[in-house]
Amino acid sequence: MSRLGYTTLPAPSSPLRDRDSLELASLASSTPSPSRGSRSSSLSGVSSSRKASLSNDDPLSASNPASMNRPTPHNRSYSITSAFDFASNLFPLSSTAANYTALGGPSGPLDLNIASLEKHKSLTYLNGLSLIVGTIIGSGIFSSPSQVNSNAGSSGASLVVWTVAGILAWTGAASYAELGSAIPLNGGAQVYLTKIFGELAGFLFTWVAVFVLKPGSAAILSIIFGQYAVRAVIGAEVEDVSGWINKGVALGGISLVIILNCISTKLGTRMGDMFMFLKFAALLGITVVGIVVAVTGFTWQGNANTDWKTKGWFEGTSSDLSSWAVALYGGLWAFDGWDNTNYVVGEFLFPNRDLPRVIHTAMPLVILSYLLANIAYIFVLPASILESSNAIAVQFGSVVFGPLGSLILAIIVVLSCFGGLNATTFTSGRLVYAAGQEGFLPGMFGRIGMPGSEGSGSRLRKRSWAHKRIARLIGDEEAGLGFTPINAMVFNGILCALYIIVGEFDTLVTFYGVAGYTFYFLTVLGLIVLRVREPYLERPYRTWISTPIIFCCVSLFLLSRAVFAQPMQTLIVVGFVGAGVPVYYLWVRGRGGRRKLEGRGWRFWRRVG
Numbered sequence: 001m002s003r004l005g006y007t008t009l010p011a012p013s014s015p016l017r018d019r020d021s022l023e024l025a026s027l028a029s030s031t032p033s034p035s036r037g038s039r040s041s042s043l044s045g046v047s048s049s050r051k052a053s054l055s056n057d058d059p060l061s062a063s064n065p066a067s068m069n070r071p072t073p074h075n076r077s078y079s080i081t082s083a084f085d086f087a088s089n090l091f092p093l094s095s096t097a098a099n100y101t102a103l104g105g106p107s108g109p110l111d112l113n114i115a116s117l118e119k120h121k122s123l124t125y126l127n128g129l130s131l132i133v134g135t136i137i138g139s140g141i142f143s144s145p146s147q148v149n150s151n152a153g154s155s156g157a158s159l160v161v162w163t164v165a166g167i168l169a170w171t172g173a174a175s176y177a178e179l180g181s182a183i184p185l186n187g188g189a190q191v192y193l194t195k196i197f198g199e200l201a202g203f204l205f206t207w208v209a210v211f212v213l214k215p216g217s218a219a220i221l222s223i224i225f226g227q228y229a230v231r232a233v234i235g236a237e238v239e240d241v242s243g244w245i246n247k248g249v250a251l252g253g254i255s256l257v258i259i260l261n262c263i264s265t266k267l268g269t270r271m272g273d274m275f276m277f278l279k280f281a282a283l284l285g286i287t288v289v290g291i292v293v294a295v296t297g298f299t300w301q302g303n304a305n306t307d308w309k310t311k312g313w314f315e316g317t318s319s320d321l322s323s324w325a326v327a328l329y330g331g332l333w334a335f336d337g338w339d340n341t342n343y344v345v346g347e348f349l350f351p352n353r354d355l356p357r358v359i360h361t362a363m364p365l366v367i368l369s370y371l372l373a374n375i376a377y378i379f380v381l382p383a384s385i386l387e388s389s390n391a392i393a394v395q396f397g398s399v400v401f402g403p404l405g406s407l408i409l410a411i412i413v414v415l416s417c418f419g420g421l422n423a424t425t426f427t428s429g430r431l432v433y434a435a436g437q438e439g440f441l442p443g444m445f446g447r448i449g450m451p452g453s454e455g456s457g458s459r460l461r462k463r464s465w466a467h468k469r470i471a472r473l474i475g476d477e478e479a480g481l482g483f484t485p486i487n488a489m490v491f492n493g494i495l496c497a498l499y500i501i502v503g504e505f506d507t508l509v510t511f512y513g514v515a516g517y518t519f520y521f522l523t524v525l526g527l528i529v530l531r532v533r534e535p536y537l538e539r540p541y542r543t544w545i546s547t548p549i550i551f552c553c554v555s556l557f558l559l560s561r562a563v564f565a566q567p568m569q570t571l572i573v574v575g576f577v578g579a580g581v582p583v584y585y586l587w588v589r590g591r592g593g594r595r596k597l598e599g600r601g602w603r604f605w606r607r608v609g
Contacts, residue, residue: 121347128354134279147326147333148327153323177356184346213515218254287369340423341358352540425489510562528548
């Protein structure tokens with residue numbers, strides 16, 4: 001793929017403003033410098049807002065020096081395959097020109113108040129894998145596959161639903177992989193919608209995701225964490241437990257996760273890596289135990305279940321299309337989280353290489369693990385339990401190993417939920433952080449560390465030997481402790497706590513399905529729009545065009561079924577999204593929005609002739 005020559009890069013006319021343009025052009029290129037210290041040390045170079053990243057700082061904008069020699073359709077060579085392009089495309093920044101520090105060069109202490117997460121790349125392939133796996137494998141596969149089983153009508157049909165749901169999630173994730181490799185900035189759909197459909201679309205996604213989707217899903221996971229943690233202590237057979245006890249434990253769990261993630265990015269990602277291996281080990285253990293029970297025919301309670309032998313696997317399959325849609329919703333809920341890695345793509349060391357690899361490794365592994373676990377459940381548990389129980393994993397452990405098995409599986413669910421909360425908190429904090437930098441939320445949420453904190457280097461010199469030791473052990477490289485979006489994560493945690501206290505989750509689940517897949521649909525549709533309007537945009541990864549088309553078609557089907565099946569709750573979604581429109585014009589445009597500053601309209605697909 002063609003690259004801009006080093007000698008063609010013009011000198012910036014305004015060091016303070018143009019520096020972000022050059023660095024973001026480098027950040028949006030194919031691969032970063034191998035050095036983990038690729039950040040600038042100048043105190044005046046990092047803007048506290050990324051507003052310019054959607055216009056003057058965009059690598060495709062006509063005002064960006066990095067795009068002045070952008071090739072035309074007649075002389076650009078590019079690959080139309082889905083292979084990866086590993087070619088480096090960095091623009092060297094001279095340390096002697098306008099106080100720039102070369103990317104990958106030595107840097108001084110970081111000032112947390114002006115630093116940027118995108119300029120402090122630290123995430124690896126394994127970290128990305130643990131984020132997406134940790135978010136997807138939360139509580140659904142361990143606690144409530146009953147929605148799929150009861151609506152599908154048979155064991156064989158339920159496996160078909162799990163497969164279709166997994167493939168649909170995979171098509172969405174593959175589409176997001178192309179968007180993330182082409183636009184490697186933190187924020188996920190917020191950034192993609194803003195660049196493709198305009199600022200209002202990005203704000204409405206932020207409005208819904210920040211205030212409902214992300215804290216609401218974390219609250220549901222926290223409540224399940226609290227329920228299983230309480231029963232792991234007092235016994236799984238206890239039925240009458242105060243809901244406030246469960247909520248108290250849930251609040252304690254989300255608080256602990258936020259504290260740990262505020263300490264450092266390294267600590268959050270290391271916990272995610274550990275919980276990922278734990279979850280896969282748990283699902284593998286359930287699969288092996290189920291196969292052993294099917295072969296031997298014995299359990300702790302005596303003879304094993306024989307329904308899978310005596311009844312046809314597709315006997316009783318539902319013929320109602322609405323039931324299949326509800327079952328598919330249940331499966332998609334269990335697979336949700338496949339987009340979370342895109343919220344942190346700007347922090348990857350090698351985003352264009354690792355993001356597609358993460359998605360195309362995680363999705364087949366999760367699909368296979370879910371299918372094997374459900375087959376194990378079918379081998380051990382009768383159909384009546386599979387279609388009604390909200391604690392299938394605990395029932396599985398009780399049947400196979402007795403009370404000890406219930407306790408072990410309850411602890412596994414607790415740990416899985418805690419790992420899911422860790423991954424959700426990590427990525428949700430980055431979404432709030434990106435929204436704060438864009439001006440969609442108050443600027444305090446777009447800052448790193450605590451207000452008034454100093455650079456990590458000066459702090460380490462003033463602290464004790466023990467503090468320095470801890471910082472080197474669990475702190476971020478060259479940034480130490482606290483180089484995280486603390487304000488953003490605390491804000492997300494407060495919203496999550498409010499949802500836990502209120503505890504009305506039935507409406508929230510429907511809201512999540514309708515609103516979530518509406519924005520999934522629009523974002524993936526944006527990929528198709530971008531293919532048409534900007535065919536020569538550098539795409540290190542290209543998915544098959546059929547992939548986003550399939551995802552959009554199925555998403556429209558699911559949304560249409562939700563509109564007819566639950567019209568009142570759909571109206572609530574429409575009303576909440578619509579309420580964000582006046583908020584946008586009062587908060588963003590009313591303060592002198594991006595377009596007012598530019599004095600003209602802007603399009604991401606502007607092409608330089």
